[in-house]
Amino acid sequence: MFWFLRRGIASLIMLWVIVTLVFMSIHFVPGDPVELLLSQDGGSADPATVQMIREDLGLNRPIVEQYVEKLKGLASFDLGRSMVDDSSVSAEIARRLPRTLELIGLAALISLVIGVPAGIYAALHTGRSFDRAASYVAGFAQGIPVFVLGTLLILVFSQMLKLTPAGGFVAFSQAPGRHMMLLLMPSLSIGIGLAAIVFRITRASTLEVLPLDYVRTARAKGLGDRRIVLHHILRNALIPVITIFALQIGSLLGGTVLVEYVFNWPGLSGMLVSGVNARDYPTVTGVILVISALFIGLNFLVDVLYGLTDPRVRK
Amino acid sequence: MTGTSLKFTRRLIPAYLLALLLIVSLLAPVLPLQDPLAMDTAARFAGPSAQHLFGQDEFGRDILVRLIFALRNSLIVAFAAAILAGFIGTALGVLAGYSRGLTEMLAMRFIDIVLCFPPLLLAMLAVTLYGPGPVTLIPVLAIVFVPSFTRVAHASVLSVRSQDYVEAVRSMGASNARVMFSTILPNIAGPLIVQFSFTVAVTVVLESGLSFLGLGVLPPAPSLGLMIGTGRATLAQAPMLLVWPCAALTAMILILNAFCDDLRDRLDPKSSKIRGQ
Numbered sequence: 291m292f293w294f295l296r297r298g299i300a301s302l303i304m305l306w307v308i309v310t311l312v313f314m315s316i317h318f319v320p321g322d323p324v325e326l327l328l329s330q331d332g333g334s335a336d337p338a339t340v341q342m343i344r345e346d347l348g349l350n351r352p353i354v355e356q357y358v359e360k361l362k363g364l365a366s367f368d369l370g371r372s373m374v375d376d377s378s379v380s381a382e383i384a385r386r387l388p389r390t391l392e393l394i395g396l397a398a399l400i401s402l403v404i405g406v407p408a409g410i411y412a413a414l415h416t417g418r419s420f421d422r423a424a425s426y427v428a429g430f431a432q433g434i435p436v437f438v439l440g441t442l443l444i445l446v447f448s449q450m451l452k453l454t455p456a457g458g459f460v461a462f463s464q465a466p467g468r469h470m471m472l473l474l475m476p477s478l479s480i481g482i483g484l485a486a487i488v489f490r491i492t493r494a495s496t497l498e499v500l501p502l503d504y505v506r507t508a509r510a511k512g513l514g515d516r517r518i519v520l521h522h523i524l525r526n527a528l529i530p531v532i533t534i535f536a537l538q539i540g541s542l543l544g545g546t547v548l549v550e551y552v553f554n555w556p557g558l559s560g561m562l563v564s565g566v567n568a569r570d571y572p573t574v575t576g577v578i579l580v581i582s583a584l585f586i587g588l589n590f591l592v593d594v595l596y597g598l599t600d601p602r603v604r605k
Numbered sequence: 606m607t608g609t610s611l612k613f614t615r616r617l618i619p620a621y622l623l624a625l626l627l628i629v630s631l632l633a634p635v636l637p638l639q640d641p642l643a644m645d646t647a648a649r650f651a652g653p654s655a656q657h658l659f660g661q662d663e664f665g666r667d668i669l670v671r672l673i674f675a676l677r678n679s680l681i682v683a684f685a686a687a688i689l690a691g692f693i694g695t696a697l698g699v700l701a702g703y704s705r706g707l708t709e710m711l712a713m714r715f716i717d718i719v720l721c722f723p724p725l726l727l728a729m730l731a732v733t734l735y736g737p738g739p740v741t742l743i744p745v746l747a748i749v750f751v752p753s754f755t756r757v758a759h760a761s762v763l764s765v766r767s768q769d770y771v772e773a774v775r776s777m778g779a780s781n782a783r784v785m786f787s788t789i790l791p792n793i794a795g796p797l798i799v800q801f802s803f804t805v806a807v808t809v810v811l812e813s814g815l816s817f818l819g820l821g822v823l824p825p826a827p828s829l830g831l832m833i834g835t836g837r838a839t840l841a842q843a844p845m846l847l848v849w850p851c852a853a854l855t856a857m858i859l860i861l862n863a864f865c866d867d868l869r870d871r872l873d874p875k876s877s878k879i880r881g882q
Contacts, residue, residue, distance in 0.1 A: 433859040544725030
């Protein structure tokens with residue numbers, strides 16, 4: 291219990307550091323940040339507009355006051371207002387976040403369902419044709435960038451075979467079947483690369499566990515292969531898989547940004563990309579804070595999971 | 606005997622391909638190629654011809670030439686970022702591992718902070734503030750990869766610093782800087798070189814992703830990510846406009862990955878066990 295608490299506090303401190311850094315990032319910019327944000331067309335900004343935005347962002351007040359204000363806002367989940375249409379950033383994020391989570395969830399599921407069984411099977415039959423073929427496929431799947439894979443999936447399945455729509459979104463409550471159909475291709479684009487990583491780690495860690503004494507003992511006791519694999523090998527071989535999953539969360543979140551863009555999936559990334567293009571500072575920092583919080587939250591979750599599978603971690 | 610030498614040459618294939626890639630991209634400006642920016646609107650979406658082997662794009666520009674220059678741009682950005690990251694990251698890691706104490710604490714906490722951000726997001730935050738383009742791109746990508754160099758250097762220094770030969774040099778009165786950079790550094794070069802090659806490979810992926818979103822290399826400069834991004838608009842009429850840059854990017858990444866794996870197996874004897882061979 292104490293261990294979980296300590297991890298939780300460490301996560302909160304990390305979150306605070308990120309908030310502070312993102313807050314300070316606008317002040318790190320040499321010159322006047324507002325003029326820089328407005329100067330995308332090359333011309334210099336209108337002084338009246340600059341003054342207005344400075345007041346909107348609160349940049350004319352003392353920095354400490356701004357910081358306290360920001361933290362107060364965050365405590366009540368207020369991320370400010372968009373510079374483009376003055377809409378609430380938090381409300382927009384709340385609308386889009388579930389769609390991104392859905393994508394991450396299905397992608398993670400796909401990668402585990404493909405990667406773990408394939409990895410164990412390959413390890414139990416090393417050097418055989420499945421093992422060799424799977425290793426090549428995994429190398430390829432791991433190398434191809436998510437947005438290339440997504441684009442090619444659209445080219446093949448939507449454009450050439452006309453099997454699936456090229457992207458878009460309908461709410462689950464309106465048309466559950468079509469919703470899942472639209473969710474499938476983006477999830478696959480992320481899930482396949484991740485499955486390759488899961489496959490490699492599962493295979494390698496299974497190979498490490500196989501020659502150990504307790505596996506031999508289990509075999510000597512006359513246990514069936516099925517029971518040995520499920521109860522003795524899998525449980526121990528999965529620990530490194532969880533670790534790798536934790537390390538991959540960052541690239542998983544980055545991957546969703548690209549993949550959502552490819553498939554026109556209205557999650558957080560569309561908001562982020564248009565925010566970056568419009569140099570809409572409150573939107574960008576809002577989305578980045580939420581994704582970073584998600585990143586830290588998922589890492590915490592993985593840590594907890596890790597502690598549950600391997601009690602030795604909770605020292 | 607023949608078996609081993611055959612295996613040996615086969616393992617070198619990625620290295621040869623990488624060398625070819627590097628030579629072509631280095632020499633691209635002096636090779637007798639057309640201008641990658643020259644437009645020929647009369648020949649928009651023209652198919653392959655003797656003059657334009659891979660055909661022409663939506664502005665009638667030569668696709669093959671653009672691919673070559675795009676590979677060149679990718680590699681320039683990737684190498685520049687990796688060199689910068691390697692330089693800062695290694696210096697920080699060696700300093701932290703050698704001096705311990707407060708310096709180590711500060712350096713390692715700094716690394717933890719950078720690692721809090723998913724790499725793509727950190728890059729996007731910087732682009733919002735500083736605007737897109739190579740001047741933003743290279744330092745940002747470098748910052749993203751400083752932590753991995755610092756970690757590798759730090760861990761390697763810790764395992765080397767109490768070795769007899771380090772102690773010997775120190776007892777001869779060598780300065781700290783000398784011990785760190787002429788005694789310790791050469792002995793931890795192996796893992797750092799491996800890290801460098803990995804960084805180049807990962808940077809290529811990250812840069813192409815940013816350019817794909819229109820936040821990296823700016824048009825009209827050729828970039829693989831950008832070519833894939835714009836090729837999506839003309840998916841129905843000219844699918845090859847999309848297929849070529851996808852293939853080139855994937856091939857480059859696979860070559861880099863294969864080279865990295867091989868390099869790691871050679872320089873880091875521990876890794877072959879992990880891979881189960």
